[in-house]
Amino acid sequence: MAEVTLIEAVTQALAYEMRQDPSVVVLGEDVGVNGGVFRATAGLHAKFGSERVLDTPLDETTIAGLSVGMAFQGMKPVAEAQFDGFIYPMMDHIVCHAARMRTRTRGRLSCPMVLRAPWGGGIRAPEHHSEAPEALFAHIPGLRVVIPSSPARAYGLLLASIRDPDPVIFFEPKRIYRQYKEEVPDDGEALPLDVCFVLRDGTDITLVTWGAHVKETLEAADRLAAQGISAEVIDVATVKPIDFDTIQESVKKTGRCVIVHEAARTGGIGAEIAANLAEKSLFDLLAPIERVTGYDVPIPLFRLEMKYLPSVDRILAAAQRTLAYR
Amino acid sequence: MHTVATFSIPYVGYLDEDGQLSADAPALAADNDLILDLYRRMSFLRFFDTKAVALQRTGKLGTYASCLGHEAAHVAIGMAMRYEDVFCPMYREYGVQFVRGVKPRDVLMYWGGDERGNDFSGPKHDLPWCVPIATQCLHAAGAALAFKLRKEPRVAVSVVGDGGTSKTDFYGAVNSAGAYRLPYVGVVVNNQWAISVPRSAQTGAETLAQKGIAGGLHCVQVDGNDAIAMLAVMREAIERARVGGGGTVVEAVTYRLSDHTTADDARRYRPEDEVKNAWAREPLKRLRTLLEKRGLWDAAREEAFKAEANAEVDTEVNAYLETRTQPVSAMFDFMFAELPHDLAAQRAEVLRLEGGTHG
């Protein structure tokens, strides 16, 4: 069994599903001969040819609109937005059409497409290459928003997303694209959507996160453990719809919750999780919920970028404040 | 059946690969001072570009978009514009910007990960570098609309790539410029590649210039490696726009001699032969040959200029390298005219985390 990076797991899942299902088509800018600027589609063009792996003209509106057209005709387009920041011109088609095709037509038509994009900051990229827009999509009824945080979850969740009969926005945390390898059996086994993954059991505090910040959060949990504090770490994975049951159950046990995300704070997914806990778990809580997030500014260019992203220290400080309540 | 409309796209080129001027070359080709100025600016641009790539390779700059091969097109655009006109660039038109007063250190600052590069020297109404493709075309058209509504004799110029002409924004700019008869010049720098996607895969259109025809604009294709043709065409388009004669799409046919950016490896998708052939048509050599034929340039003058240019580039690089990082609070300071209370709280939080009171 091969050890693969997160991005190789993406490629592996795409290849598996393209072999399996002739209606799966990959499209986007530079996804063909070049194999994608991050190499997520490397080798697919050679394997499947230019009718299954399409280099599109350079227009995101076009990519999204063509995908909607193919999807309602029964194909399964897996479109790539080259970077998170270039997804915004796609929103018209995603929001006005992909998200509501099924409901508008009372189930007569659907839109089984996946929109993949490298997501998030921390790689010293130029402007508009480091955005975390998951909350924008999560706000739209009719979309699933999935963010894997490891090679195995990238493989399993991408397979599930392609097989899902409705539109899925699939954000790949580019900061950990090549951070480490793990064994991922290329067996076509999907992972479930719409559920959280408990990465570490704990009893004193619940740390909730997703994407690249799973790394810092696990590190914070390690540091807490060294102080004798047992932290439960939850990877949300599907940020819309969220598996609140798992989070509530954890908070019932720990009574404390810190939510970590790199997107800007206001209206972020952290606010949604906090609101849910306020509604459903108020009497389980021993301390106010804390959020450790990006600030309400565009992610700065790279000289200040790491000051924007939640650090282990910031997570620890929030955890300590939370634990101080007796 | 009968034909209701027919169109043609003129092609303009005067100076060939051997530095030979055609008989129909415009009067400006005889202006030796002007030609020397063009050459020096183009040459300086190449020294700067080479240095910037080297800085990136040694970790002193972030990802950088090279302009190698575009010197004629870029410098000519800058020289055809007036200071009060507005320039809406993409991300590699340093040649236009240097003519307009932007400093090399500003460019380095931006690609070096510091927002202050966007607050560059030169015309304060020019837009900063634009990373999202083709959005600047609509902003230029909007600026042109403002000029028209306020009856100002100014022109807005945008640059977009061959790939960028596929974007909805490009078509929107062309269409509105035609509909409102705007003082807008949309330059397409057709360097044949949009990262890995060749011009032929980008569109079925025979020329990119003709995309302006649908919008009712003047359209012209020009040899983008011929600085004289570029300057003549740009001057004509800009003057026409200034006097109310309507907008133009100028397609400058050139070639990207570098990787797309320092994050790209063009060898993966681009035939080596093609690049070799393109070097034979590059813009600096042919202008230098012309100057040599006229006795205005030689190896000694080239050496002297090179030393001078490199010294100037070094000064700029040092100014960039010596610039201290902004205080962390700077990420909040230009969000709004007045900092709203929620951001003030976040700013204070950041400063507390830094353990400092600076900013």
Ligand SMILES: Cc1ncc(C[n+]2csc(CCOP(=O)(O)OP(=O)(O)O)c2C)c(N)n1
């Ligand atoms: C909206 C948008 N989509 C994708 C990108 C990523 N990208 C950056 S440059 C580029 C190719 C641009 O090609 P072209 O327009 O021909 O200009 P060139 O860089 O070749 O001068 C792409 C796809 C982007 N910057 N903006």
